[in-house]
Amino acid sequence: MAGPSMLPTLDNSGELVLESILPHRLFPNQLGRGELITLTSPVDPSRIICKRVIGLPGDVVCVDPTGLKAHSTEHVVIPKGHLWIAGDNAAWSKDSRDYGPVSMALVRGRIAARIYPFNRFTVFSKNATYIEH
Secondary structure, eight states: OOSGGGTTTSOSSSOEEEEEOHHHHHOGGGOOTTOEEEEEOSSOTTOEEEEEEEEOTTOEEESOTTSSSSOTTOEEEOOTTEEEEEOSSGGGOOSHHHHOSEEGGGEEEEEEEEEESGGGOEEOOOOOOOOOO
């Protein structure tokens, strides 16, 4: 994984992360809003990408709260078996705003921690605020 789409959470390059694959394989419906996940790119299956989970099946999400790629009033319901994902650096991220909901079958795992550089060691947790309806 390389590129600016997850800045400032993850750098362009030079970081090592711990990817947790087994729990997702055993309990695929346990992903939560705010988690960092790795998945096969829906536009280039030869690439593995990292994004943040924004919406789960059944959620209603704003397509683009920034207004950069769609009107900020446009909303979508996430279908069963799909997620809405986004990069933390919206200006430089290709994500669900571009290609819509992504199949949960593309998910490899979740990023559990940044382990290098040592001075930036971080354990990632669900970091989301959402409104129940």
